[in-house]
Amino acid sequence: MGKSDIKLIGSWASAFTTRVRIAFNIKNVEYEHLEEVLGKKSDLLLQSNPVHKKFPVLLHDGKPLPESLIIVQYIDEVWSSGPSILPADPLDRALERFWAAYVDEKFFPSLKLVRVTQGEQLAAAVEAVGKSFEVMDGAFHQCSKGNAFFGGERVGYLDIAFGCTLAWLRALEKIVGVKLFDEVKHPALAKWMDSFCSDPAVEGLIPETDRFIEFLKLLPGAPPRH
Amino acid sequence: MANSSSTDVKVLGAWPSPFVIRVRIALNIKSVKYEFLEETLGSKSQLLLQSNPVYKKIPVLIHGGKPISESLIIVQYIDEVWSSGPSFLPSDPYDRAIERFWAAYVDDKIFPSMKLINTAQGEEKAAIVEQVTEGLVLLEEAFQKSSKGKAFFGGDRIGFLDIAFGSMLGWLRAIEKMGGVKLLDEAKTPGLVQWAESFCADGAVKGIIPDTEKLVEFAKILVKMKGAPLGKN
Numbered sequence: 001m002g003k004s005d006i007k008l009i010g011s012w013a014s015a016f017t018t019r020v021r022i023a024f025n026i027k028n029v030e031y032e033h034l035e036e037v038l039g040k041k042s043d044l045l046l047q048s049n050p051v052h053k054k055f056p057v058l059l060h061d062g063k064p065l066p067e068s069l070i071i072v073q074y075i076d077e078v079w080s081s082g083p084s085i086l087p088a089d090p091l092d093r094a095l096e097r098f099w100a101a102y103v104d105e106k107f108f109p110s111l112k113l114v115r116v117t118q119g120e121q122l123a124a125a126v127e128a129v130g131k132s133f134e135v136m137d138g139a140f141h142q143c144s145k146g147n148a149f150f151g152g153e154r155v156g157y158l159d160i161a162f163g164c165t166l167a168w169l170r171a172l173e174k175i176v177g178v179k180l181f182d183e184v185k186h187p188a189l190a191k192w193m194d195s196f197c198s199d200p201a202v203e204g205l206i207p208e209t210d211r212f213i214e215f216l217k218l219l220p221g222a223p224p225r226h
Numbered sequence: 227m228a229n230s231s232s233t234d235v236k237v238l239g240a241w242p243s244p245f246v247i248r249v250r251i252a253l254n255i256k257s258v259k260y261e262f263l264e265e266t267l268g269s270k271s272q273l274l275l276q277s278n279p280v281y282k283k284i285p286v287l288i289h290g291g292k293p294i295s296e297s298l299i300i301v302q303y304i305d306e307v308w309s310s311g312p313s314f315l316p317s318d319p320y321d322r323a324i325e326r327f328w329a330a331y332v333d334d335k336i337f338p339s340m341k342l343i344n345t346a347q348g349e350e351k352a353a354i355v356e357q358v359t360e361g362l363v364l365l366e367e368a369f370q371k372s373s374k375g376k377a378f379f380g381g382d383r384i385g386f387l388d389i390a391f392g393s394m395l396g397w398l399r400a401i402e403k404m405g406g407v408k409l410l411d412e413a414k415t416p417g418l419v420q421w422a423e424s425f426c427a428d429g430a431v432k433g434i435i436p437d438t439e440k441l442v443e444f445a446k447i448l449v450k451m452k453g454a455p456l457g458k459n
Contacts, residue, residue, distance in 0.1 A: 065323050065327070067327055070327055070330070077319040091294070091303070098299055
């Protein structure tokens with residue numbers, strides 16, 4: 001199977017795209033990355049994901065598949081001889097799916113809100129992120145069972161889902177000049193962040209903070225910051 | 227793996243909730259006996275608050291004392307634990323992924339819009355109805371592709387996407403009645419009209435989806451209580 005059988009439509013700046021790329025790295029699968037230009041959706045994207053018109057979209061032998069976490073599960077199931085991304089036990093799988101959904105429905109939106117708020121609303125947004133980290137800390141202890149990752153000894157589904165939001169975290173802390181994550185309060189999560197970012201499957205994929213800050217400046221909705 | 231003791235499997239839920247209905251249908255398909263613990267409208271039991279501290283919502287499946295929340299996650303869990311029963315998801319990874327995609331679409335787009343029909347009026351209502359209808363047309367296309375001429379999205383038997391979408395049918399019909407609108411119709415979604423009948427007549431589903439009238443009455447109570455129907459889970 002040649003490299004061109006697998007195409008990924010996405011962007012270096014997209015946390016959701018990065019999830020898929022990490023999954024491919026874990027499975028040691030080569031793919032062609034098709035970078036979308038900010039502000040202009042390619043024809044291929046619009047054809048491949050007519051319902052949501054968003055990336056990432058995987059094109060495997062021409063068959064399109066959108067939605068990052070659905071793609072990650074698909075990769076896990078297709079390349080089943082590689083290291084598993086989801087755990088084997090049904091309860092552990094359910095827990096990782098639950099927390100990944102929490103990341104997408106609660107944690108990540110609360111983090112993104114920091115970018116577009118100021119004053120009292122910003123203070124409320126910062127508090128919400130802090131609470132979310134407390135929840136994720138509990139999740140980490142529940143899932144990791146004393147190991148380095150949510151997935152145990154190796155980077156897994158929930159590590160991927162949550163870890164890809166780190167570029168936003170670091171960039172926003174710099175942009176608003178407020179600590180969003182307290183490593184003193186959550187030492188295990190702090191350690192996990194380092195382990196995740198330095199993992200071979202992840203290295204180089206989480207956008208570098210200053211580059212990402214420049215990217216965020218291009219997005220609408222942010223109040224002026226000094 | 228299935229334990230014959232019915233107290234080993236508990237479902238925290240309420241009869242009107244389509245999300246709870248998903249879990250009950252899934253357990254029925256696997257022939258798993260369970261204890262149904264009905265939550266009272268307007269108050270949350272201690273057990274619910276302990277079992278789902280993050281969202282405090284139904285359904286929660288408690289299996290051997292361990293709680294699992296979020297209906298579609300629960301349904302996948304049921305599929306994986308009681309693996310000797312009929313499987314919900316197809317065996318091909320791409321087909322599985324597509325079913326997951328459309329199930330998420332039902333939760334993210336179709337159901338939230340459907341609920342809005344109840345309280346909308348005039349032009350706004352017409353716009354929402356059109357949005358829902360367009361979404362259902364997309365699901366009709368998905369149905370044609372997925373069913374390959376058979377009765378269900380899953381083929382011969384009810385599968386994951388049938389459960390995800392079919393559990394909404396009680397409310398869909400109630401909303402059609404209350405709103406004086408047609409959402410599923412012969413002209414635009416003929417396959418789904420047939421599918422809806424087959425789904426509701428299935429042995430695993432019968433008696434689980436409440437009568438339209440009962441839901442209409444319940445909706446009136448909800449509106450009185452807080453002005454909006456069921457939350458998402």
